[in-house]
Amino acid sequence: MSSNEWPLWEVFIRSKQGLNHKHVGSLRASDASMAIQNARDVYTRRSEGISIWVVPSSLIIASDPSEMDAFFEPSDDKVYRHPTFYNLPEGIEHM
Amino acid sequence: MDTLIQDKLEKEFQEKIDKDIKIEPNDWMPESYRKTLIRQISQHAHSEIVGMLPEGNRAPSLRRKAVLLAKVQDEAGHGLYLYSATETLGVSREDTIDDLHAGKVKYSSIFNYPTLTWADIGAIGWLVDGAAIMNQVPLCRTSYGPYARAMVKICKEESFHQRQGYEIISNLMKGTEEQKAMAQDAVNRFWWPSLMMFGPSDADSKHTEQSIRWRIKRHTNDELRQMFVDATVPQAELIGLTLPDPALAWNESRGHYDFGDIDWDEFWQVVGGNGPCNKERIEARIKAKKDGEWVREAALAYAKKHQTN
Numbered sequence: 001m002s003s004n005e006w007p008l009w010e011v012f013i014r015s016k017q018g019l020n021h022k023h024v025g026s027l028r029a030s031d032a033s034m035a036i037q038n039a040r041d042v043y044t045r046r047s048e049g050i051s052i053w054v055v056p057s058s059l060i061i062a063s064d065p066s067e068m069d070a071f072f073e074p075s076d077d078k079v080y081r082h083p084t085f086y087n088l089p090e091g092i093e094h095m
Numbered sequence: 096m097d098t099l100i101q102d103k104l105e106k107e108f109q110e111k112i113d114k115d116i117k118i119e120p121n122d123w124m125p126e127s128y129r130k131t132l133i134r135q136i137s138q139h140a141h142s143e144i145v146g147m148l149p150e151g152n153r154a155p156s157l158r159r160k161a162v163l164l165a166k167v168q169d170e171a172g173h174g175l176y177l178y179s180a181t182e183t184l185g186v187s188r189e190d191t192i193d194d195l196h197a198g199k200v201k202y203s204s205i206f207n208y209p210t211l212t213w214a215d216i217g218a219i220g221w222l223v224d225g226a227a228i229m230n231q232v233p234l235c236r237t238s239y240g241p242y243a244r245a246m247v248k249i250c251k252e253e254s255f256h257q258r259q260g261y262e263i264i265s266n267l268m269k270g271t272e273e274q275k276a277m278a279q280d281a282v283n284r285f286w287w288p289s290l291m292m293f294g295p296s297d298a299d300s301k302h303t304e305q306s307i308r309w310r311i312k313r314h315t316n317d318e319l320r321q322m323f324v325d326a327t328v329p330q331a332e333l334i335g336l337t338l339p340d341p342a343l344a345w346n347e348s349r350g351h352y353d354f355g356d357i358d359w360d361e362f363w364q365v366v367g368g369n370g371p372c373n374k375e376r377i378e379a380r381i382k383a384k385k386d387g388e389w390v391r392e393a394a395l396a397y398a399k400k401h402q403t404n
Contacts, residue, residue: 004391004392005188005189005391006391008182025176025180025241025244025245026179026182026183027179030391030394030397031398031401031402034394041168041172042175043172045252046251064121065119065121066123
């Protein structure tokens with residue numbers, strides 16, 4: 001068995017001007033320019049994109065899903081961050 | 096791991112599944128769920144790659160050839176989306192491929208049948224890709240996120256494959272007696288193997304029950320097979336083809352077509368490695384990997400050299 005496996009890259013694609021790049025999957029390539037070429041061939045055969053980012057998978061740092069509840073909890077206990085928390089006087093319809 | 100903790104995690108896992116919350120790569124999952132997915136997704140990926148056969152050389156026109164090459168390119172892409180999904184489960188693509196070459200994992204039994212004529216390309220597109228779509232559409236809602244997302248992409252692309260096959264067969268059926276006979280012959284050979292693509296009957300399918308509970312699969316093999324027969328019979332009738340099953344008949348009370356018994360001996364023989372082309376197909380994969388070795392090596396050497404500069 002060979003040990004020449006190419007590194008893994010994560011692929012992000014902007015589908016059209018004005019939208020974010022979005023993760024679409026991964027692929028293997030020997031270097032960045034090959035990763036971009038392969039991403040074009042694999043993920044944009046039917047005009048799915050106008051811009052591609054590739055990032056070595058090993059460089060992605062992710063939050064820990066098992067700590068999800070505690071980690072994201074602070075955003076749940078501050079209801080006053082949402083506009084619906086506030087009472088508006090009668091007569092104000094749009095604000 | 097402590098069995099109490101294990102039980103608790105498994106219970107929470109099943110609750111998520113029951114609520115149709117997708118499982119994502121870093122989430123806790125039972126080892127057997129992970130293994131089942133690796134087996135199913137890699138088997139699916141291998142099927143896409145083994146199915147990339149160079150039939151383009153037989154295409155009767157430039158249009159047909161261009162279409163077929165686009166289809167083969169899609170299949171390479173589908174294989175890659177699926178290998179990419181497998182890699183999120185902690186196995187490398189190369190190990191997965193080596194397992195195929197070592198005969199440890201399977202691929203769709205259909206690719207172990209030879210393609211003899213141009214009409215076979217039509218029959219394969221229509222019946223084989225048709226059966227694959229029947230299998231794949233429900234997998235867009237499978238419980239594992241990366242697999243479901245790969246399937247969404249695949250299904251969008253796959254319907255062109257079925258249509259191109261049906262177009263080939265339909266055109267042959269509008270042709271000379273010889274062309275009609277060629278189409279009928281291809282359908283005669285590919286009908287039963289297409290039905291076998293859905294796998295063993297529910298009574299003999301050892302993985303189905305657990306896979307349905309985990310919502311990896313959404314329908315049983317027999318349910319999907321019935322859906323395929325119901326969808327395909329009218330398509331055959333419309334263009335004047337006879338499906339090679341004397342027992343095939345509309346059953347008013349069931350609201351489905353009845354069909355004859357599948358030759359399960361043949362199925363198990365082919366799955367077990369004794370189909371007409373098993374050896375040839377695997378040898379082609381091993382050769383492709385070996386012949387590409389120097390390219391992979393050279394590309395890596397080039398990348399390393401340019402990194403240090």
